[in-house]
Amino acid sequence: MLQLSRYPFHTLKTVPNGSDNRSTGLLLQAGFIRQEMAGAYVFTHLGLRVLKHIEQIIREELDAIGSSEILMPSLGKKESWLKTGRWDEVDVLFKLPASEGKEYALNPTHEEIVTPLMKEFIQSYKDLRNCSVYQFQTKFRNEARAKSGILRGREFIMKDLYSFHANTEELDTYFEVVHGAYDRIFERLGLSGSTFYTFASGGAFSKYSYEFQTELSIGEDNVYICSKCGQAHNEEIIDPAHFVCVECGSTEHRLTKTSEVGNIFKLGTRFSDAFELRYQDETGAMKPVTMGCYGIGVSRVMGVIAEKFMDEKGLVWPENIAPYSHYLIVIGEHLDEALSLVRKLEAEGKSVLVDDRTVGFGSKAGDADLMGIPYRIVLSDKTLAQWGYELKERTEDESQIISL
Ligand SMILES: [Zn+2]
Incomplete structure (x- = not known):
């Protein structure tokens, strides 16, 4: 129970000036958040309760597929980021000068921490049965521009899951397991009808990566949705002048604004190669571990839900995430x-x-x-x-x- 007579974070009579969008204005007016600086927010009591309810839905669905929750540090070793080549490659990496001329990374993602961590625990193919870990952690991105309230921060809360497999086939199978868990998460968050599993640009290892994009008029991404089969495509993978669906070949489509609430990547052996994460197979041969990574932007999801369900009187929270x-x-x-x-x-x-x-x-x-x-x-x-x-x-x- 919360008694408002002894609660410090009172509401404001009007929407504060300078909000990037109406839902951020309402979150400020209703006392859910305060801006520390561009891209960094305080979650006050009511805001934190919403965030924790979203986390709990995600936690329940990931525990249900047998993943283990852990917590890794925000600070990362420079040597590890140099080892993967990402110290210089990731342009949004925050680099933190420290004592005795040292430097640390403020992690925007945790492959550089989780891969060496799991090296201690993975020796044999038997250790790779349903091997995955996840965390809720504050992430940092040195964004040139940080706008849209909690939709795009320099500091934000993410759930990231990492999975470890003997080969590509086992990764592919597990990928669909996580995809199913994500569908249940977005269903429970009330976003399933407006969230599209979207093909996006891949990387060195696979042709595509996969994003969960929620339709939102203030979203920053443009997604092309096939009118025939419903497949969604991030604009980065298509030729806008000549849209052709990668799934069914149709050219009929509609274009919509979206916000990326989740993504899943097949990493292959890029990180296990860098840290020599190997396992012994049934014949005794040493093989590299194949990895996948799976994110959900927890604080962004809160912003997306605030924007999607608000009405003329204020915020409207679905019952399972309301403070x-x-x-x-x-x-x-x-x-x-x-x-x-x-x-x-x-x-x-x-x-x-x-x-x-x-x-x-x-x-x-x-x-x-x-x-x-x-x-x-x-x-x-x-x-x-x-x-x-x-x-x-x-x-x-x-x-x-x-x-x-
Ligand atoms: Zn299609």
């Missing part, structure tokens, strides 16, 4: 009745924010809408005269009286 499920407005001297209702609701698995501030009903109802809490409860002389409380859904106008 609290119920916003309880207390009118008059009824805090005791409110607190006993909170205990009842919490016993039913609901989470409650109690607005017991000494402000008028209009301000309280306005904040309930602005914060996007799925259910609003009013407890007052009027409802208690009917032995109950008023319950209204965030997106409905009708309310009903529920017995206490």
